Amino acid sequence: MSSTGESSSAVAVEDLTKAYGDTVALRDVSLSVAPGEFVSVVGHSGCGKSTLLRVLAGLEDDFRGTATVDGTDVRTEGGHRVGMVFQEPRLLPWKTVRENVAVGLPRDVDPDSEAARERVDALLDRVGLSGFEDARPSELSGGMAQRVSLARGLAYDPTVMLLDEPFSALDALTKYEQQDFLLDLWRDSDLTVVLVTHDVEEAAYLSDRVVVLGGQPGTVETTVDIGEGRPRDREEWLVPYRDRITTALGVE
Numbered sequence: 001m002s003s004t005g006e007s008s009s010a011v012a013v014e015d016l017t018k019a020y021g022d023t024v025a026l027r028d029v030s031l032s033v034a035p036g037e038f039v040s041v042v043g044h045s046g047c048g049k050s051t052l053l054r055v056l057a058g059l060e061d062d063f064r065g066t067a068t069v070d071g072t073d074v075r076t077e078g079g080h081r082v083g084m085v086f087q088e089p090r091l092l093p094w095k096t097v098r099e100n101v102a103v104g105l106p107r108d109v110d111p112d113s114e115a116a117r118e119r120v121d122a123l124l125d126r127v128g129l130s131g132f133e134d135a136r137p138s139e140l141s142g143g144m145a146q147r148v149s150l151a152r153g154l155a156y157d158p159t160v161m162l163l164d165e166p167f168s169a170l171d172a173l174t175k176y177e178q179q180d181f182l183l184d185l186w187r188d189s190d191l192t193v194v195l196v197t198h199d200v201e202e203a204a205y206l207s208d209r210v211v212v213l214g215g216q217p218g219t220v221e222t223t224v225d226i227g228e229g230r231p232r233d234r235e236e237w238l239v240p241y242r243d244r245i246t247t248a249l250g251v252e
């Protein structure tokens with residue numbers, strides 16, 4: 001890949017192959033995500049979706065090919081600014097909401113400083129949780145807990161947000177609310193989003209583009225362009241995109 005290509009993409013993956021021992025999770029995967037783009041990655045269980053996010057988050061250093069965020073190799077320690085949100089909020093139950101978000105602050109920020117407190121409280125305001133700063137995770141609903149984990153991911157001031165099935169543990173109504181919440185947050189920011197999901201409708205509803213991974217090891221089957229038009233209808237509008245994605249997945 002040319003250096004120009006790397007620097008103009010928020011995320012650039014070229015010929016990525018990742019194995020865990022004898023298990024090859026991803027083979028020759030290439031994809032790029034433009035700054036500010038919202039891209040979803042869908043695929044059957046075990047096709048390497050989480051592995052792809054782990055590579056982008058800098059959590060894996062043993063792979064072949066290249067993976068960059070904002071033109072910087074993901075293996076460069078502290079070199080790229082990504083935030084990560086998982087399926088479960090993974091909050092520390094003994095810490096308050098404010099303290100949980102502060103866990104995500106960069107290492108050079110003193111979490112006890114006034115500046116850190118202001119930054120965390122501003123983030124909690126941004127995710128609609130003002131007034132819950134001193135609450136414990138056990139006092140929150142599932143959707144609220146997931147927004148705390150989003151705020152924790154944002155605390156690092158990321159350019160790229162990686163989300164690994166963040167809504168799959170929520171009931172349908174809460175899931176819709178949180179999806180719209182994420183869209184609003186993304187629209188009001190410069191964030192690039194890479195969302196992993198096996199919910200095809202979620203991918204079509206939220207994304208500019210959907211990358212379909214398939215097989216074991218996972219490879220890119222196809223990419224479906226959804227476009228930028230929003231707001232979207234969850235019913236008829238979704239159907240043709242959903243059908244194209246499910247066809248690519250080999251689902252009837």
Ligand SMILES: Nc1ncnc2c1ncn2[C@@H]1O[C@H](COP(=O)(O)OP(=O)(O)OP(=O)(O)O)[C@@H](O)[C@H]1O
Nearest residue numbers: 020023024025044045046047048049050051052198
């Ligand atoms: N730490 C690990 N050690 C060994 N094998 C692993 C590890 N993590 C993932 N794998 C294997 O790599 C493959 C891809 O796993 P991965 O979790 O990335 O898939 P996925 O598409 O995210 O699946 P799911 O949708 O079920 O979460 C699977 O065969 C899995 O068993």
